[in-house]
Amino acid sequence: MSNRPSIPLRFALQPARLCLLAMLLAFAGTADCAAQTPSLPSAVVLDRVVAVVNNQAILASDLDDELRLAVLDPSRAGLGVLTRQKALEQLIARDLIQQQMRQEDEQSMEPSQAEIDARLSELRKELPACVRQNCVADEGWKAFLAANGLTPARIQSYLRHRLQILRFIEQRFRQGILISPDEIAAYYHNTLLPQYAAGDAIPSLDKVSPRIEEILLQRQVNALFDDWLKNLRKQGDVEVLDPSLETPENQTEGGKTSR
Numbered sequence: 001m002s003n004r005p006s007i008p009l010r011f012a013l014q015p016a017r018l019c020l021l022a023m024l025l026a027f028a029g030t031a032d033c034a035a036q037t038p039s040l041p042s043a044v045v046l047d048r049v050v051a052v053v054n055n056q057a058i059l060a061s062d063l064d065d066e067l068r069l070a071v072l073d074p075s076r077a078g079l080g081v082l083t084r085q086k087a088l089e090q091l092i093a094r095d096l097i098q099q100q101m102r103q104e105d106e107q108s109m110e111p112s113q114a115e116i117d118a119r120l121s122e123l124r125k126e127l128p129a130c131v132r133q134n135c136v137a138d139e140g141w142k143a144f145l146a147a148n149g150l151t152p153a154r155i156q157s158y159l160r161h162r163l164q165i166l167r168f169i170e171q172r173f174r175q176g177i178l179i180s181p182d183e184i185a186a187y188y189h190n191t192l193l194p195q196y197a198a199g200d201a202i203p204s205l206d207k208v209s210p211r212i213e214e215i216l217l218q219r220q221v222n223a224l225f226d227d228w229l230k231n232l233r234k235q236g237d238v239e240v241l242d243p244s245l246e247t248p249e250n251q252t253e254g255g256k257t258s259r
Contacts, residue, residue: 111163
């Protein structure tokens with residue numbers, strides 16, 4: 001995610017001050033701003049604040065960036081086009097997580113360049129959109145980036161932040177979770193076996209136990225993480241300033257509702 005200016009919340013809550021801030025940041029002036037500064041020429045719209053998360057601004061350009069980066073997320077396969085509303089929800093959640101990371105030992109979560117390069121290699125080989133464009137080849141990769149408005153530097157930054165968040169989740173929620181043999185056996189008999197048709201070669205419980213344990217472990221991590229993130233949202237101060245981006249989550253969660 002790009003580095004965004006941290007804007008005092010009073011600006012977000014007071015239109016007059018937001019208008020002044022917009023001029024100072026070379027944002028587009030409203031009619032009220034123009035009336036206050038008649039000598040200024042017409043401004044060109046460069047960017048605008050669409051939401052504020054605990055005094056941290058989310059800009060319209062951040063939203064555009066999130067939409068471009070959606071092509072790199074394999075979990076979106078089959079989910080259709082990412083909407084601006086959903087993209088904003090992702091940005092709000094990511095800001096809340098990164099704010100918590102900064103309160104802890106953020107340096108310990110920094111991935112090495114080798115880890116980033118390894119993830120990039122996987123992405124170029126396995127991402128469906130990349131497979132179609134032969135991203136393993138340099139020419140195919142360049143064509144993919146150009147077609148999606150991305151740069152190698154932006155990809156590196158995206159992967160670094162993604163790995164940081166994954167490591168944070170692992171460190172905070174995974175440690176101390178134990179999966180019992182009974183839970184593994186129950187998943188094997190009740191969930192895995194029914195997926196096989198008659199005559200299929202069925203793997204033994206011993207062979208698939210490590211994978212089942214990983215699946216059950218990840219489920220518990222996800223559940224803990226989701227609850228933690230919901231609490232962060234409730235305790236935080238989230239303001240959505242663009243009515244077109246409002247969602248039920250925006251309107252009912254967070255320390256304050258959207259305007």
